[in-house]
Amino acid sequence: MTDGLAISTDGLTKRFRSGQVAVAGIGLHVPRGAVYGFIGPNGSGKTTTIRMLLGLVRPTSGRAFLLGGEMPGAGADVLPRVGALVEGPAFHPYLTGSANLARLDASDATADPRTARTRAGEALDRVGLGAAAGKPYRQYSLGMKQRLGLAAALLRPRELLVLDEPTNGLDPQGTREVRNLVRELAENGTTVLVSSHLLAEIEQVCSHIGIMSGGHLLLQGDRAELTSRGLPRLSVQTSTDHVGAAAEVLTGLGLTDVQATGVTVSALLGDVPPEKVSAALVHAGIDLLGLEVRRPNLEQIFVELTGEGFDVAR
Amino acid sequence: MSLVETATPRRGSLLRLVRSELRLVLGRRRNQVLLAGLALVPLLLGTVLFLSQDTALDGQGPGFVGRVTSNGLFLVVASLFLCLPFLLPLTIGIASGDAIAGEASAGTLRYLLTVPVARGRLLAVKAVGALTFAAAAVAAIAVVGIVAGATFFGLRGITLLSGTTVPLGDGILRIAAVVVYVGLSMTGLVAVGLFFSTLTEVPVGAMAATVVTAIVCGVLDQLPQLAAIAPALLTHHWLDFAEFLRLEPDWGVLGQGLALQAAWVAIFGALAWSRFTTADVSS
Numbered sequence A: 001m002t003d004g005l006a007i008s009t010d011g012l013t014k015r016f017r018s019g020q021v022a023v024a025g026i027g028l029h030v031p032r033g034a035v036y037g038f039i040g041p042n043g044s045g046k047t048t049t050i051r052m053l054l055g056l057v058r059p060t061s062g063r064a065f066l067l068g069g070e071m072p073g074a075g076a077d078v079l080p081r082v083g084a085l086v087e088g089p090a091f092h093p094y095l096t097g098s099a100n101l102a103r104l105d106a107s108d109a110t111a112d113p114r115t116a117r118t119r120a121g122e123a124l125d126r127v128g129l130g131a132a133a134g135k136p137y138r139q140y141s142l143g144m145k146q147r148l149g150l151a152a153a154l155l156r157p158r159e160l161l162v163l164d165e166p167t168n169g170l171d172p173q174g175t176r177e178v179r180n181l182v183r184e185l186a187e188n189g190t191t192v193l194v195s196s197h198l199l200a201e202i203e204q205v206c207s208h209i210g211i212m213s214g215g216h217l218l219l220q221g222d223r224a225e226l227t228s229r230g231l232p233r234l235s236v237q238t239s240t241d242h243v244g245a246a247a248e249v250l251t252g253l254g255l256t257d258v259q260a261t262g263v264t265v266s267a268l269l270g271d272v273p274p275e276k277v278s279a280a281l282v283h284a285g286i287d288l289l290g291l292e293v294r295r296p297n298l299e300q301i302f303v304e305l306t307g308e309g310f311d312v313a314r
Numbered sequence B: 001m002s003l004v005e006t007a008t009p010r011r012g013s014l015l016r017l018v019r020s021e022l023r024l025v026l027g028r029r030r031n032q033v034l035l036a037g038l039a040l041v042p043l044l045l046g047t048v049l050f051l052s053q054d055t056a057l058d059g060q061g062p063g064f065v066g067r068v069t070s071n072g073l074f075l076v077v078a079s080l081f082l083c084l085p086f087l088l089p090l091t092i093g094i095a096s097g098d099a100i101a102g103e104a105s106a107g108t109l110r111y112l113l114t115v116p117v118a119r120g121r122l123l124a125v126k127a128v129g130a131l132t133f134a135a136a137a138v139a140a141i142a143v144v145g146i147v148a149g150a151t152f153f154g155l156r157g158i159t160l161l162s163g164t165t166v167p168l169g170d171g172i173l174r175i176a177a178v179v180v181y182v183g184l185s186m187t188g189l190v191a192v193g194l195f196f197s198t199l200t201e202v203p204v205g206a207m208a209a210t211v212v213t214a215i216v217c218g219v220l221d222q223l224p225q226l227a228a229i230a231p232a233l234l235t236h237h238w239l240d241f242a243e244f245l246r247l248e249p250d251w252g253v254l255g256q257g258l259a260l261q262a263a264w265v266a267i268f269g270a271l272a273w274s275r276f277t278t279a280d281v282s283s
Helices: A046-053 A073-082 A097-106 A113-126 A143-151 A174-186 A199-203 A223-228 A240-252 A273-282 A300-307 B014-027 B029-051 B065-070 B073-083 B087-106 B108-114 B119-153 B168-185 B187-197 B203-222 B236-247 B251-276
Strands: A007-015 A021-027 A027-030 A035-039 A062-066 A068-069 A080-084 A160-164 A191-196 A208-213 A214-220 A233-237 A256-261 A265-268 A288-295
Touching: A007 A046, A007 A191, A007 A300, A021 A046, A021 B187, A027 A191, A027 A208, A035 A160, A035 A174, A035 A199, A035 B168, A046 A062, A046 A073, A046 A160, A046 A191, A073 A080, A080 B108, A097 A113, A097 A143, A097 B014, A113 A143, A143 A160, A143 A174, A160 A174, A174 A191, A174 A199, A191 A265, A199 A300, A199 B119, A208 A223, A208 A300, A214 A300, A223 A300, A223 B108, A233 A273, A233 B236, A240 A256, A240 A265, A240 A273, A273 A288, B014 B029, B014 B119, B029 B065, B029 B073, B029 B087, B029 B119, B065 B073, B065 B119, B073 B087, B073 B119, B073 B168, B087 B108, B087 B119, B087 B187, B087 B203, B108 B251, B119 B187, B119 B251, B168 B187, B168 B251, B187 B203, B187 B251, B236 B251
Parallel strands: A021 A214, A035 A191, A035 A208, A080 A160, A160 A191
Antiparallel strands: A007 A021, A007 A027, A007 A062, A062 A068, A208 A214, A233 A265, A233 A288, A256 A265
C-alpha cells in the first residue's frame, strides 16, 4: 500500500485527552516526487497530522507510513532522510545560528561529523543566512528565524521535506524565495509536503493539494485535476442600456445562471466556445467593452465545498 | 509492510551528542553563574572567619565551622555542610529540572526528536549532562574551598571527631572521600529533577518541584513522629559524610546512604523513562 508513496496514512486519528478530535480518520497520499500543498485554516488539524507523521504524537488510531516505514516505530530508520520544519522554528536563543545547526548535527547519529561544518555552511548560504551565521539566534528577525529552520531541514540531502507553514512571518520577497527553494528541491527529486493556511501563497508550486477542515481531509489529488472540476464562467462588460439585451443573448446561446451586476453580465459558459459568444453579441449590436472567461481557483472551490471563507479558524 | 532501508548509527555518535550536551550545559551563562555562586560560599566563609580570627567569636559556629581557622581543610567540609540543606539542591534542581522541560519550552525538543534522536538515548544524555553539572557544583565548592582554606589558614593533618590527629596526606584523602560522597548523594535529586522535567513544558515548575522535594524531605526527616519513614527520605543520609572524619568510618551507614541514592535513582529514573518514551510532544 505504500509503493510509490512518500507519505501515506490510513484512518489516521488523534483524539486529545480533552476529548477534542483534532484529526478524524484521514487517508493522506503523497506520491514520491510530489509537492503536496497541505492546506486548511488554522486549527484544522494540519500540525497534529504532521506531528503524528514525524512520530512526535501517537495516533489514537490508524496508521502512518513515512518513506515506507510505519511511524513512530520506523523513526530511527526513515527520519534521517526527512527534513522537517514543525510549527515554526525553535532554537537555543543564546547560541549562534551555526552553533544551533552544529547542535542538531551532533545529535544526528547517522551524520558525518567531518562534513558537519561544510554542510551547515552550505545550508545557511542556501537560505541566505550566511552573513548572519555568527549572530546569536535571539537577535534574529522572525524571517531569519524561519530561514534558520529551513537551513536545519536542509542540513543533509533529504528524500522528503515536511514544511509546516514555512512562509509564516516572511515578507513577500521571503515568501517568493521559499517558493523558489521548494521548486528547486522538487526539481532535484525531493518530495515536499508543505502546509499553509494561506492557499494563494503556495498554490503555484504544488503538484498536489490536500485540503483539511475541522480534522477531515475534504479533498486531495492532482492540482490540475482539482481545478478543472470548477466550472468556467464568462463575464461581459457592456454599456448601461445594453445590459438587458446582453443577458438575453447569453441565455439564447444556452448559457446558464445568467447574472447582471452593474454593467457586467456573467453566466456559466458550459460547452459554448467564447468566440461564439462574442460574435453573437456583436451581431446583436451590443456594445462589447470587455469579455473574460475565468476558471474558479482552488480557494473558490474550497469555499464551495465548505460553504465558508478560507481563513475562518474553527 | 514494505522493506525499509535501515539507518546505521556511526561509531562515536553517542559521544558526539554527549559532548554537545556538556557544551550546552556548561557553556550556558546561567549555569556558570550558579557555579560561581556556589564557589563564593567557601570564599566568603573563609574571608569572614579569617577576619574574625583572634576575636571572642573565634572557634565558634555551627558544625564544622568552628574548626576551620585551625585547619584550612575544614573549610571544604564546612562549606559543603552549609550548602547541603538549600544551596546545592537549589542549584542542582535548576539544572536537572531544566534538562527536558527547557528543551520543550524552547521548542527545540521536537527538532531533536525529529533529527531523530531516540527518546531513551536523549534522556540518557540529558542525565549525563545533569549529573555532570551536579558534580561540577560539588567540585566548585571543594576546589575553591581547599584553595581558600590553604591561603587563609594553611593545611595540616586533621584532628578527627574522636580527637586523634591523622597526617595531612590521610586528611586530604578523607576530605576527598567526603566530596565524592556528597557528590553521589546528589544523584537521587538529579533523577527526581529529570522526572519532573519530563512532566512539563514549564522549566520553572520542574525546578521548583525538585527543590521542594529536597526541602520537604529535609523537614520530614526532622520530625520524630516520622522516624519510621525517615530512612527512606532522600536527604536522610546526606550529612553522614561526617563518617569519614571518624577514625573508623561506619561503612554500614555510608553504604546505606549510597543504597538509598541508588534506590531513588532507580525509581525516578524508571518513572522518567516510562513517561518520556511514551509522551506526546506537543510543544
